Amino acid sequence: MTIQDRIKTRVKRSKRSVFLRSDFKDIAEYDQVGRGLRNLVKDGLLMKIGYGLYTRIRQNRITGKPMPDNTSGADGVLIEAMERLGVDYKLDNLSSLNISGESTQIPANIKIILNNPRFTRKISIGKQGINDDR
Template sequence: MKLETRVMRSIARRHSIVILRSELAALGSPAQLSRVLSTLVKSKRLVRVSVGIYAKTRLNKFTNELAPAAPFETIAAQVFKKLKIDVAPGELARDYNASKTTQVPMLAVVNTGGRRITRKIQVGSKTVTYERRSVNQRKERQP
């Protein structure tokens, strides 16, 4: 059986939309896996989200083209969960959820606490932006 067939079967059996390269590592050598994943991305059966992170696609019933199988926010949340990174909504989203403002946040901003993250998570033109502790939290910690 071809490696591409085994990889697609493994991906189809997974409930998660996000697939890590490390989850597929047992199926073949790193070079073979790179070639197969590259082929799947070019054929739009997978979407590359970040280095070593891919998302499943499904047929969009309106355009009849393959598109990510979930909204960007869901994909980003699953990525952070799989990477075991604790994040919270950004300051703008917190203000909106607490009814402090009526402006809906348009950007995907997450608060990483004190943790510094540089991983770029992107699907199409949407990208996750990181914010660390707010200015008020920094002032409270200083003596």
């Protein structure tokens, strides 16, 4: 079984949708894991969302374009990425009111506000992102 096959098996069996490069350090060396992940991005199993961050993708049934394989969509992937990286964050006011049940208005996109201004890593999925100045 090749390194790429072992990474692919672990990605498919996992319940999470965001993967760090370090999740595969027991499979092979740093460079070999990087090549395996890069090949899986080319094959259409993963999408790179940031430095060392990948998410599993699937084809959208309507448009046929790749999208994150998460029940919460891009918002859920960004939140999971923040939790996997251990970054302290909070949601914007409208999103937190909706989640707590105080408001029935649903925001189009959840805005994540970082509590640590030193975190400068860019994470983006399509038009939505963190530290992504567009």
